[in-house]
Amino acid sequence: MPDLKEIADWIGGTLLGDATLEIHGVQALQRAGPDEIAYVARGREDVDPSGLRAGALLVASDSDLPYANRILVADPQLAFARLLDRFHPRHPFWTGIAANAHVCPGAQLEENVRLGPFSFIGENSRIGAGTEIHSGVAVYRDVTIGRDCLIYANVVIRENVVIGDRVIIHPGAVIGADGFGFGRTTEGAAVKIPQVGRVIIGDGCEIGANTCIDRSTIEETVLEPNVKLDNLVQVGHNVRIGRDSAISAQTGISGSTRVGAGVIMGGQVGVADHVEIADGVMIAAKSGVSGSIKSRAVVAGIPHQEIGEWRKNMVLARHLSAWKEKLRALEKRIRELEEK
């Protein structure tokens, strides 16, 4: 087990306290015991240290939280993330290529690809070095997957999809299914429009469990690098999402919408089709974005408004019955004045 000095060295922090204390694990702040290390998030330094039992704490460099053993770091959460990796290394799902996987002729697997049982790699698909594909995954033909990706069980990746390096795709996600595109006959019957466009997933993206990203008729659906999607998200055809954006569970982005960089969406948000969301916009959970948001703003509501406006209106809307009483009372006073 590492001692505190080793841990401080790993994460490049400044140790105050007992350098020889052995640390057996990482733990949440309120649950950590005397042989465990926890962290105090930036802005949470008002915690009462007397109630804590952790052997040591990671704290921000500029924090003056008093605690016997502490390591000062620039960002305690990110330092803690590195300790999590050290104390809980991920076990690879598989070593080498499973005998009961199915690799079609013409597929190319670079060195150190790990391919689990019951996974299928289609013709002419290429899997980059160090990428790990778990069980039951379907990679259709002509797919490109980059290096050091992590594709969990039962993911489906349709033909012609392009995936960058270090992408993580959680179980059951579906990349490149047909967009929801139909024409109508003069009698009103829906006629399928073929969807042959590509889906392109940038480096460092993460795609949640059972999330769906559709291909479009002929143009590209794009996630720029480092986009993070939670579970059960729907990304419609021909959508583009800018880098570093993060979208919470059960949100849906309709077709041909452009989402800027660094956009944050809460859960169960809906965004209409063919709109543009500027860089850095934040959208509260359950909002319905019905039109473009042209500049950085925080919005909420159905349809969306600037969040301050929304809050004011919401508070008022919750007291409409009081208003009704007031209106009645005013009417009575006017009638009395008129009768005079």
Place this chain on the structure above:
Amino acid sequence: MPDLKEIADWIGGTLLGDATLEIHGVQALQRAGPDEIAYVARGREDVDPSGLRAGALLVASDSDLPYANRILVADPQLAFARLLDRFHPRHPFWTGIAANAHVCPGAQLEENVRLGPFSFIGENSRIGAGTEIHSGVAVYRDVTIGRDCLIYANVVIRENVVIGDRVIIHPGAVIGADGFGFGRTTEGAAVKIPQVGRVIIGDGCEIGANTCIDRSTIEETVLEPNVKLDNLVQVGHNVRIGRDSAISAQTGISGSTRVGAGVIMGGQVGVADHVEIADGVMIAAKSGVSGSIKSRAVVAGIPHQEIGEWRKNMVLARHLSAWKEKLRALEKRIRELEEK
């Protein structure tokens, strides 16, 4: 085919009518024919019996519904459920361990485990006696599954998940995927926080198709016994849901929220992170719960309100244009008074 006497004996009911009538099947009330049995739900005793053709009815003990052949029982719906099991026994998916399943070294399968083709059981995972696992299921390493569970096709269960006895998991559900946890660099790039906490599913829980239950950074995500989740539900990391709660389709519970026992949620509800919902709370479909609900209540709306308040406000909100007219008229009358 059983006669009515046998059926009454199976379910412990009191038979009134022709004990020798042979019953060939169970059926919905309005569709049942002369050789079928149906039930009249509690509170639905105002049905017109002259329009029914069922050979016999299950009715509540205290019901005076007149019908030639009827069986009095405490709860007609639950008695009907037992007849459904009798007349439509479930066929096991598989017998024994399929030759084309993949069981890793160190996995332990107790007696009478049924394991379908193309399923994967990881190292050191344990499957309890009588549990049935269908095709295409991925059970990662170090998973514990209890006895008499039913795991449908293409379910994914990540490492270290603990599942109790008699749990049903419907197709495509994902248990233990990484929670949506990120730090940010000073430049604003999202940095993944490893998610190594466990997910614990209590005895008798049922988890809907394509539902997702996430693991957290280091603490537990917990479903207490007998929780029922519908399809496409999202349970965030470090959530705890109390026993006997039932959550309808497409609802999402954000991270670190505590849901009490016996809570009922309609579909498409969203619950914010880090809130507490008291035992027995009922939440109407499509509500947005933005803060804690400290005592038993029925709520609706975005953000949620007590349902009576919500209804009053909703009715008023639907007549805002009438109000506007009224306000204008009052203003005119005031102006006239002022001009006098």
Place this chain on the structure above:
Amino acid sequence: MPDLKEIADWIGGTLLGDATLEIHGVQALQRAGPDEIAYVARGREDVDPSGLRAGALLVASDSDLPYANRILVADPQLAFARLLDRFHPRHPFWTGIAANAHVCPGAQLEENVRLGPFSFIGENSRIGAGTEIHSGVAVYRDVTIGRDCLIYANVVIRENVVIGDRVIIHPGAVIGADGFGFGRTTEGAAVKIPQVGRVIIGDGCEIGANTCIDRSTIEETVLEPNVKLDNLVQVGHNVRIGRDSAISAQTGISGSTRVGAGVIMGGQVGVADHVEIADGVMIAAKSGVSGSIKSRAVVAGIPHQEIGEWRKNMVLARHLSAWKEKLRALEKRIRELEEK
């Protein structure tokens, strides 16, 4: 490569311009180059042709859009769809029956069925001629699937489901999982009601990725012919959806609801249980339909209203704080009148 004359012949259009121009591909209007063909959708004829580089355009017969090479057709979008099929023919996933698929005794596969690796076909299930089933699909026992269907990877179809001809089911969809049906003991514990009803999917339906269609206790859940469901849709038990209806992503239809023919729903709509939606109704995204809609209408809101009413109320609701000011001012003027 075909020339314009051949293309006009394929789609039965009238060619104006250079019949010998070779066309190398189809492309979106703004991206098409001199050897590509694009289309101008009906109602979009106000596009500026001078900004386009396409070698040729498909335009509506009655359009007078000036362009050197154009083909007049009744519906440019549908004609374009046919060209997409010509230029981007779909590669079949597999040829014949994969050696590493699993077909149970008693299953019947008609001629030209294509069955991919790691798919499972249960006892007594029948697969119609020309149907293509990709990898990792689970077809339980006693299922009937019609002709020329396309079942993508990792779809799950439970026992007794009936699927018509030319049905497309996208990856991860789950057909026939148990409906969310529970009774309650007198102590309040949920008791599962077995769900043994069938799901029936009509000819020409299309079912999106990770969408779920539940079976009911004993009656049928039905999609009439040519219903189109987007991704992550929830169709509850005992629902019936009329022909040619189209339902966008993340919408949920609760149990026993009847949806008419030609109904259009936006994304994230919720429809209550046991309601009826008339033919031709249109429901805006994110609406909550709490009761029946008895005649053709366009609705929006939670709960839903006729969309014109909803818009008026929405606009007013967004200006409640201005109203509050106005009400205060009126009150002041009344007080002044009273004091006189």
